[in-house]
Amino acid sequence: MPAPPSPAVIVVGIGADGWPGLGGSAREALRDAEVILGGARQLDLLPAECGAERVAWPSPLRPAVPGLLAAHAGRRLAVLASGDPMFYGIGRALCEEAGPESVRVLPHPSSVSYACARLGWPVEDTEVVTLVGRPAAQLTAALHHGRRLLVLSAGADTPAEVAELLRDRGYGPSRMRVLEQLGADIERHVDGLADTWTKPAGDPLNVIALECRRADGALRLSAAAGLPDEAYEHDGQLTKRHVRAATLASLAPAPGELLWDIGGGSGSIAIEWMRTHRSCRAITVERDPVRAERIARNADALGVPALRVVSGAAPGAVAGLPAPDAVFIGGGLTVPGLLDACWDALPEGGRLVANTVTLESEALLAERYRALGGELVRLAVAHAVPVGGFTGWRQAMPVTQWSVTKTGELP
Template sequence: MSQAPVTVVGIGADGWPGLAPAAQQALRRAEVIIGGPRQLDLLPAGCTAERVAWPSPLRPAVPGLIARYQGWRTAVLASGDPMFFGIGRTLAELLGADRLRVLPHPSSVSYACARLGWPLEDTEVISLVGRPLDALAAALHPGRRLLLLSAGAATPAEAAALLAERGFGPSRLTVLAQLGGEREQRTEGTAEDWPHPPGDPLNVIAVDCRRADGAPRLSLTPGLPDELFEHDGQLTKRHIRAATLAALAPAPGELLWDVGGGSGSIGIEWMRAHRSCRAISIERDPVRAERIAHNARALGVPALRVVTGAAPAALEQLPTPDVVFIGGGLTATGALDACWQALPPGGRLVANTVTLESEALLTDSYRRHGGELTRLAVAHATPVGGFTGWRQAMPVTQWSVTKTS
């Protein structure tokens, strides 16, 4: 593949007149311009380059398409800022950043914050382009301001319906379409009675989050209320779950194996810790596996991957984890050893159990590998006749360890 630079030009709804002189010059000098049909149609006749529309699917086609025009002065059109949820990221990953000359245009998010008077640094941006709408649920907190990058004309009504379903019906929605262009539009309403039909597909949705009376409050810290998870009893209870997540210590970008997923509570709370945290829940029971996926969607982490099968066989071919949690199946032959072997140096393992048989396995592993062995006990106040006493839950033995080599 030629090492000639590729110029990536951001363009907005204002088209050619909105481009800076350097961007206009780059497009005039280009011999081939690649972009979406809508973007290519914004160019004037004075741009005499061959115009090539991106094929679908786009990402696999990028290297071959760039190679086809090796030696040509090549420009790529992008919506707004190419490095903000745009084609610039894909090109940098596939071609290398040193191959690119990026000329950004104000993004739709910058325009939206300017129109609304919202500080950009205090506004959370969520892309719904090619992503599940359920991911929006994890960002819903009273008083927060969100900007949703819309997938099309139907997205505002779909987002309004999800907000109402998740207890945020009073939230104020503002749909900003064709930002920066001559046909810029603004539509407003509340999620619970969104009255507007589908409009322009090129839109951004601003959400001023307001929780309805009685709707559950979802904390950012681990230990969500147990009743938020559908389960059949296979659930790491709230206080033990909070202590377990503290031992797991999620960090951005890390991958967790949740072995013996049960209701999926550990993997779900792991992914809620940061938007880039990833998790795979391994559960042998198909009904529970489906329930895990349902809980993940309901709590805003639909990207949780669910593998139906029993360890250790189900662990084969999975990507290398940064952290492993074992909440069930410890006594299955080879399961604990397989999890340990899968971890790279520096990886972490946490295992919980309530049975003496599994506790013996953890004690043996503690002797061989070190780490920390902890007994966790929780008691709840309950009525005792006309008085109140403590009811002790089954104690949990927890082994946590970092693999050194």
């Protein structure tokens, strides 16, 4: 049987302990390389016996990867990466560009493995959130009382930024431990509470361990759909809690899927779609620019800052958007061409859910239900309220909802 071809790139994971922490295969690969790519800090960890040309990564890194691979094609190329290159590392980009069959990865223990070993936390029970190249606001979606989190820091200032966010989101009592230079001789741990965190900026190479504690009186945000209405900033244009939960159930989000939220209002449907899984994506279309800005603030406050907000009127505003897996129409059903444009954009098996409170739009949904099937329901919610010295029911406006999976064309 012939030997497998040599990989075009060997990716070597390296820890804060540098050369002494590398195994024999990793050392051999680095000694044998003609070119070594890596961050300046990582390249400085190599001894003189690694005589390859050393090339520091440019910034931004990802767009430069194809050009660097092309520039050094045909040479023995090694790449240095922090810890495990396939865990939020450069290994992913290299496999995407060169193909996994052309990349050999020699991993080192990740910072998460080191941190869990120091803390006595089972890795499988510890959620990881990276803030490297990402806004701190995305940490919010992972905050739940009693949960343990590891935060991958963007630098020395990240712990202070995280402490401020925890205080703002009602998690000031949370314990924070900053683990610096994990695995190195100069490893250091700093301990404190978010409420009283005044520690000076330390080493930029750090991981933050959080033991989440919600402050008394802070709003509790569930991991399920149907967040309290008071979690949102709004002007009355808000899909209310119980209808929102039913709507998300009909939309049926799954990991990695994309939602179009047409007539975003306060953004609640798109936000809670994205909160179901970190890989869920959403685009909300809102014609009112004031509301569009409010949607962005709500997304930031509720931990999904990656929500894309398109300020414009549908159907024109949806032209050129990536094809959705599901569409929610919360307003504008009677706008000519809107329903057709959304239906046409859906792939076979895509879902469409539309809500309305008006007779005109209800008639349109009834017509489409007769033509295409699906499910047509009326959602009615009543709340108990004081009536003099007694209690009675106050009925909210009923909502008509049509939900359908695409298996044909609109009539």
